Amino acid sequence: xxxxxxxxxxxxxDAMIAQAEAGVPHPVCGLLAGLERIVHEIHExxxxxxxxxxxxxxxxxxxxxxxxIRVAGLEHLAVYQSRPTAPAxxxxxxxxxxxxxxVVYLILSLEEPLRPTLRGFLIYExxxxxxxxxxxxxxxxxxxxxxxx
Numbered sequence: 001x002x003x004x005x006x007x008x009x010x011x012x013x014d015a016m017i018a019q020a021e022a023g024v025p026h027p028v029c030g031l032l033a034g035l036e037r038i039v040h041e042i043h044e045x046x047x048x049x050x051x052x053x054x055x056x057x058x059x060x061x062x063x064x065x066x067x068x069i070r071v072a073g074l075e076h077l078a079v080y081q082s083r084p085t086a087p088a089x090x091x092x093x094x095x096x097x098x099x100x101x102x103v104v105y106l107i108l109s110l111e112e113p114l115r116p117t118l119r120g121f122l123i124y125e126x127x128x129x130x131x132x133x134x135x136x137x138x139x140x141x142x143x144x145x146x147x148x149x
Contacts, residue, residue, distance in 0.1 A: 005132040006078060006104050006120055007038040013135050015042050017116050020082035020108050029081040031065050032106070033074040040074060078120070080106035087111055088119040090128060099123045104131050 012032065019028045034040040043065045069076050079099070088109035099105055101124045109117040120131035 005037060005134060006106075007034075008032075008118075008133055008135050009039060009138045010135055011138045012039055012042050013118065015044075016080060016082075016106075016108055016118075019044055020084070020110055020116070021113075023082060024084045024110065027082045027084060029079065031069070031076060032078040032080065033069040033072070034077050035074060037077065039077055041069070041072070043068070076100070076103055078104040078106050080108060083107055083109045083111065085111055088117045090121055090123060095123055095126055095128060097123065106133070 016030070019030070022028075028044070030045045031043040032039045032041065033043065045065065066076060086109060088107040088111075090105065090107065094105070099122070101122070103122075104120045105123050106118060106120050109119075111117070118133060120133045122129040122131055
């Protein structure tokens, strides 16, 4: 578990929130791709299980999406899921899942609709580590800048 932070453009966060709001009362999910912990792309995924207990749609579509990410020369940086009425905390069964060690699990809570909350976690071998997320203005992005957290 080496990743120390994730850099998320405001435009991608806005797209995640819009997808989550459109999905209410059901959760939505997707993948984020980029390079060196900086997110460049969002890949919305069909959420097959509307119960909110699991994100089976993500697991079913991971193959083709992962291939598109690799072909684009990017890395799979994060998976995300919304929580329409619950806090941004992993569920007990999610803690038991095995995520790749450097893929951040993002949870976007709409529990307070006017104040969406995004939290990131590394979940590996039943251990959880909070991951800092830095949202930045898309127009202010400078690839030469050191975005270390």
